[in-house]
Amino acid sequence: MVLQKRLEYGFNGYQVPPTPRAPRSARKRVKKNEDHNQMCAFDLLATIAGKLLLEGNNSADNKLNQEETVKETTVKTEEDSSKANACDQESCNKSFFVSEIIPKAPVTDTCSGPASGITVSDCLDKVPSASRSLNGENVGCKIEDIIDKQMTNEAPNNGKPPVVNNLDSNVNLVVRDDDENSSWCTQRQTLNNKTFRPPSRIGDRRIRRLSASKQWKVAPKLNNGVHFNTDAELKPVYHNKKTCYKHQRSLRDYPFKKRRLYQLENPSDSDNRSGSPRKGSIEVESSLGAAQDPAFQAQDSHVKLKIKSFRVPEFFIEIPETATVSSLKRTVMEAVTAIFSGELHVGVMLQGKRVRDDNKTLLQTGICHDNKLDALGFTLEPNRLQVPQSLCPEDRAVVPPPATPKPLTRYSPPQSVANQVVIQQEMTNSRKITESDDDISVDNTSACDSRALVTVPAINNPETLVLSKSKQAEVAQRRIRRPFSVSEVEALVEAVEKLGTGRWRDVKLRAFDDAKHRTYVDLKDKWKTLVHTARISPQQRRGEPVPQELLDRVLEAHAYWSNNQLKTQTCRLL
DNA sequence: TTTAGGG
DNA sequence: CCCTAAA
Numbered sequence: 052m053v054l055q056k057r058l059e060y061g062f063n064g065y066q067v068p069p070t071p072r073a074p075r076s077a078r079k080r081v082k083k084n085e086d087h088n089q090m091c092a093f094d095l096l097a098t099i100a101g102k103l104l105l106e107g108n109n110s111a112d113n114k115l116n117q118e119e120t121v122k123e124t125t126v127k128t129e130e131d132s133s134k135a136n137a138c139d140q141e142s143c144n145k146s147f148f149v150s151e152i153i154p155k156a157p158v159t160d161t162c163s164g165p166a167s168g169i170t171v172s173d174c175l176d177k178v179p180s181a182s183r184s185l186n187g188e189n190v191g192c193k194i195e196d197i198i199d200k201q202m203t204n205e206a207p208n209n210g211k212p213p214v215v216n217n218l219d220s221n222v223n224l225v226v227r228d229d230d231e232n233s234s235w236c237t238q239r240q241t242l243n244n245k246t247f248r249p250p251s252r253i254g255d256r257r258i259r260r261l262s263a264s265k266q267w268k269v270a271p272k273l274n275n276g277v278h279f280n281t282d283a284e285l286k287p288v289y290h291n292k293k294t295c296y297k298h299q300r301s302l303r304d305y306p307f308k309k310r311r312l313y314q315l316e317n318p319s320d321s322d323n324r325s326g327s328p329r330k331g332s333i334e335v336e337s338s339l340g341a342a343q344d345p346a347f348q349a350q351d352s353h354v355k356l357k358i359k360s361f362r363v364p365e366f367f368i369e370i371p372e373t374a375t376v377s378s379l380k381r382t383v384m385e386a387v388t389a390i391f392s393g394e395l396h397v398g399v400m401l402q403g404k405r406v407r408d409d410n411k412t413l414l415q416t417g418i419c420h421d422n423k424l425d426a427l428g429f430t431l432e433p434n435r436l437q438v439p440q441s442l443c444p445e446d447r448a449v450v451p452p453p454a455t456p457k458p459l460t461r462y463s464p465p466q467s468v469a470n471q472v473v474i475q476q477e478m479t480n481s482r483k484i485t486e487s488d489d490d491i492s493v494d495n496t497s498a499c500d501s502r503a504l505v506t507v508p509a510i511n512n513p514e515t516l517v518l519s520k521s522k523q524a525e526v527a528q529r530r531i532r533r534p535f536s537v538s539e540v541e542a543l544v545e546a547v548e549k550l551g552t553g554r555w556r557d558v559k560l561r562a563f564d565d566a567k568h569r570t571y572v573d574l575k576d577k578w579k580t581l582v583h584t585a586r587i588s589p590q591q592r593r594g595e596p597v598p599q600e601l602l603d604r605v606l607e608a609h610a611y612w613s614n615n616q617l618k619t620q621t622c623r624l625l
Numbered sequence: 626t627t628t629a630g631g632g
Numbered sequence: 633c634c635c636t637a638a639a
Contacts, residue, residue, distance in 0.1 A: 530633065556627060571627070576633070579630085 533568060535577050540597050543574060543581070544604050552578060552612045581605045 370382050399406040399418070406416050535543070546562035555571035563569045584592055585602035 532633070553628070555629095572629095573633075575629075 530568075534594055537595065537597060537601070539563075539566075539569075540577070540581065540601055543577060544601055544608065547578060547612070548604065548608045552609065578605075578609075582609050585609075 368379075368382050368386050370379055374382075399416075401417055406418075408416070542562040543558065546558040550557050550561065555575045558574050559569065559571040563574060581597070581602070582605055584597060585605045589596075589599075
């Protein structure tokens with residue numbers, strides 16, 4: 052009799068009809084909302100400090116814009132792309148670049164004028180589309196070096212002082228794209244090529260190692276081991292898909308080493324082109340006055356910036372005291388790899404505030420030559436969907452200062468383009484981390500910052516990314532472990548009591564609809580372990596103890612639903 | 626997409 | 633938690 056009643060009304064006297072599934076379209080909508088919420092929550096996770104310099108425009112820029120490849124790198128592109136937000140997002144996700152604002156030399160029309168000896172066009176012409184370097188810093192230096200030479204030899208401008216026809220406000224943009232190593236530009240006001248050095252062998256080794264480790268990590272997941280860039284994956288990545296894609300592809304087909312050599316032999320390559328859109332952190336180098344010439348102002352002004360270096364978001368590593376330094380280095384490398392393996396978004400900060408409207412023009416937003424140094428900052432944000440909710444303050448209005456990176460905990464698996472790009476970027480960063488002694492940095496400021504990138508307290512904070520050597524491999528793959536709290540268990544038990552053990556989707560909807568990180572599979576798994584836990588002796592249990600009362604209910608419900616599964620199903624059908 | 630189970 | 637065959 053009792054049994055009969057239960058059959059009809061369910062465990063505990065409840066009768067819960069199956070949750071009707073929403074139409075596909077509706078479900079999609081829901082999902083979308085979820086994503087949105089998450090985006091809110093995860094908004095400013097990692098922050099990368101940056102400063103940037105803004106300047107007026109340059110007639111040469113207009114020229115540049117006709118170069119498709121170049122166009123990619125200009126901030127102007129960002130404006131364009133903002134119209135296509137989705138695309139923008141995507142591209143942000145998958146690529147990095149380091150660029151820098153370079154004050155244009157007060158030379159006559161440097162970019163466009165032959166007088167300077169080197170023009171952007173020149174640069175571009177010399178540069179095969181598939182140029183790439185392994186280290187942005189070096190590239191930058193190199194560029195400057197070259198330019199410097201050119202200036203010295205040819206640009207004497209007939210003895211004339213570099214008078215400017217133009218606005219000293221002109222700044223030439225150098226975008227160092229680490230993934231593609233593209234950057235374009237011209238020259239600097241101060242043409243001192245500081246510390247250019249050819250890449251060291253160490254660098255090479257590191258590259259190899261990195262690549263290897265990358266493969267090692269990826270291989271288990273992918274049937275063919277290395278499967279970085281497939282055409283399909285590449286396509287959606289950039290604003291200007293066609294162009295970028297081509298570009299990217301050509302790079303891809305270029306062996307690493309070869310590319311590097313190519314770089315060395317063709318210094319001009321390092322200037323220019325960037326297939327990948329913006330990303331990264333920024334640091335300012337110097338500033339120039341704003342544009343003075345109204346005529347130029349009237350035209351399509353460009354904002355030029357130089358992103359000098361990236362700052363890796365805060366993270367933690369855990370490593371035995373007995374580990375070797377080399378091991379430590381490797382560990383750090385792995386961690387950095389993990390970070391950059393995830394998809395990243397770029398945030399823009401202006402005057403300490405986050406710029407949220409992607410559709411505004413730079414001018415409207417205030418990102419223009421009127422800005423002062425430090426006014427603009429970029430942030431790197433890890434893929435929001437991958438970040439544990441617990442890490443994300445609900446208040447997304449809170450904008451952490453650009454220089455205060457927040458902890459990252461979760462990184463999505465490396466993918467296609469990102470993969471390659473990432474490696475490049477990692478090179479730059481790792482270099483700073485492990486070899487900050489080497490004077491390879493063009494700017495001292497960033498060198499300083501980057502040195503403080505790694506903190507090593509072995510905190511066992513679940514909200515902190517803790518990388519121990521043994522788990523490095525998993526970091527990029529596995530979701531972070533999040534033990535169920537007692538209250539969660541209670542909710543789960545309650546839901547299962549009413550819904551049974553075969554309707555995990557309903558359980559999810561009913562009791563964990565808000566917990567985005569708990570999938571119905573998770574709930575099912577948890578129930579499984581709960582049943583197991585309930586059956587073993589308390590001494591054998593681990594983790595946060597679950598109240599015996601709950602465990603009892605687990606067993607009871609489990610027994611009930613497993614006993615009556617068949618009958619219940621029959622019941623439901625009838 | 627969900628369910629169900631093994632890993 | 634992950635992975636996946638099945639449904």
